Amino acid sequence: MSVDIPSLIEDLAKKAKRASLELAASSTSDKNGALQSMARGLESNRKFLLEENQKDIDAAEENGLNEAMVDRLRLTHERIDGMVQGLRQLIGLPDPVGKVIEEKNRPNGLNIRKVRTPIGVIGIIYESRPNVTIDCAGLCLKSGNASILRGGKEALHSNQALASVIKQSLTGSPIPQDSVQLVPTVDREALNHLLTLDRYVHCIIPRGGEGLIRFVAENSSIPVIKHYKGVCNLFVDAEANLDMARQIAVSSKCGRPGVCNAIENLIVDEKIAPEFLPPCARELVDKGCELLVDEKAGSLLGDFSTKPATDEHYEEEFLDLRLSIKVVDSLDDAILFVNRFGSGHSESIITEDKERAERFLREVDASSVYWNASTRFTDGFEFGLGAEIGISTDRLHARGPMGLEELCTYKYLVTGNGQWK
């Protein structure tokens, strides 16, 4: 019997929509109870989860996936512990739903309250890491949203096992079972159809590489919140504390080069470049970092093996121990460079001059702009959000780290005593 994929997906989305209305009106303690059941469910189903995961690992190895990919796919006791802890942390966070954000009394006697509410149904499209299934289901549930999860094809067994544990855990809880839905097929038709169901699904969050995100943005008639690449810039101003600048340059590149808030471009004012660049390059190279340089930087770094940097390098997210270096004339040039090549994620200026810092903060167009600190702090936990579903490089709805509040919208509640017009 052939499965009719569009009706399968439509049915699943309808169920999520129906569940979302009930979930939106659920109490904090009911939602926390459901998170607790999910955590317990994961703990008591370790064996089943690891067995199902092994099927994905075997298939991946058979298909010759590289080691990094296989590692991303793998569940271990430690990683299950991580998911359990993640769910328990959510229990401790304040419920974002129901908060009165603003209240007004109008001259005609109407009282208007702007109240935070869940978005409704959120679709998460992600790649191979199965822990995303639990992280996202938990974040959506705590914020009162039903979720539709569509993971990568390599992780289908693992995700189905995790989803069945979630469903089981919700049985008997006052939270509707349909609040968390896994798309049970990785057929591309299912994804394509899901992206058209704006009647039932209110928001799509793709998590993964640029190709996936672009595909989703171009094919979705549902609003999408995107996290494109993080091309972060560090500008060392003429008035910088050079020791601070070196420390931050080296740590924000080499601390963890594979993350989106690591820097890709180091911009240096020419007035301090001769003093700053050689010792900084020494530390970078000692940590295994490859340097791509413009002409001026190259002439100052003759003792090092460097490569010429092109415009393509300046807008590339290396996610690796590579760093492009650009020497500029002025703060103006630095701001122009950042606004041209940066991806709107995180940018930093190192300077002791308050006025220049304030210009950089005001004129640089990015989700997070730093003065005398590393771009590596762009993160939901570091920003005190308590949790993070992603970092938006979009400008609408949410920008920068997204926590529980950013998974919500609002509605206006208006109380009168018979007003008409």
Place this chain on the structure above:
Amino acid sequence: MSVDIPSLIEDLAKKAKRASLELAASSTSDKNGALQSMARGLESNRKFLLEENQKDIDAAEENGLNEAMVDRLRLTHERIDGMVQGLRQLIGLPDPVGKVIEEKNRPNGLNIRKVRTPIGVIGIIYESRPNVTIDCAGLCLKSGNASILRGGKEALHSNQALASVIKQSLTGSPIPQDSVQLVPTVDREALNHLLTLDRYVHCIIPRGGEGLIRFVAENSSIPVIKHYKGVCNLFVDAEANLDMARQIAVSSKCGRPGVCNAIENLIVDEKIAPEFLPPCARELVDKGCELLVDEKAGSLLGDFSTKPATDEHYEEEFLDLRLSIKVVDSLDDAILFVNRFGSGHSESIITEDKERAERFLREVDASSVYWNASTRFTDGFEFGLGAEIGISTDRLHARGPMGLEELCTYKYLVTGNGQWK
């Protein structure tokens, strides 16, 4: 010489993007000065504007457009006065940009400020009314956004005239001339190409009929904020003050039936339906309103000429003197009905029972939910926003009436003293 439309549009979008960075950093007084120049420009170019508008009117009449369409297209002295007043009102409104929305000090010493900033470049896609050109250019400018305006083909002469007056007015002001761009062609290829330019354009707001909005939502890779139809419901609860209910039912249908916040469905609890419906129907019919009724309502309204209501009627935005009537068993049924057929715009309950009102307010899923007041108050001015660019039926970014603050996003400004991790 043939014009290469994609490069024309790309060039225009690039210019808008460049202007947007400068505009975002502009002072309130510079922006207000530009609005003042625009207002003066309109006043001193009345003759030119009316002449150019006449070309559109002549063409419309030649092409046999109906009277209502021609009227929408027409500029008059009074309508020019309206645009001028609109711009002058914007001058008096607070500048939304730069406001610190939230501030935190983190344990590691970082100070994090969440600061309101313009979105960047906003594309407005609209239909025939030329005053939208000025309204939207003004709202975007005051909120620090560059705008790309694409009006209807019937209004091209009028819009080009208005755009040239804006450009002229910005000359010599510190606001970049490229801050307001009119798409100089109504070729569909231009619109299609514009909707792909997510590198330069950050948000699209379509204003017009459902067909236009759906086309834009389906073809844009740029985030869209939509205002779909307004199918608003009024529920008269068993515990309603029936005089209040009748007054609100009649006024919210017949006061101005062609607007999106007028009601389309009247839902009545069966316990008070026999007492409430006949006198209410009398007033409605006296005002020329056609009634579409379910079986129960029909049996109570035997003295009136009514038609049977179908599910299609319940989800239709009549924009006319037609009203569907539904009799329900309970508050639960009313909430289910509203969440099924409403368009998420505005819904109201009339009741003296606080508990039932609170359930309705909590469980109904719409931008604005009313208790003992008319849905007609969903409006930027009535909500105290001072201005309105539209009413969003979306949930992301903005929901309900959108004013200057809703045309903004935010960025995080993070200040440290050398923090790295």
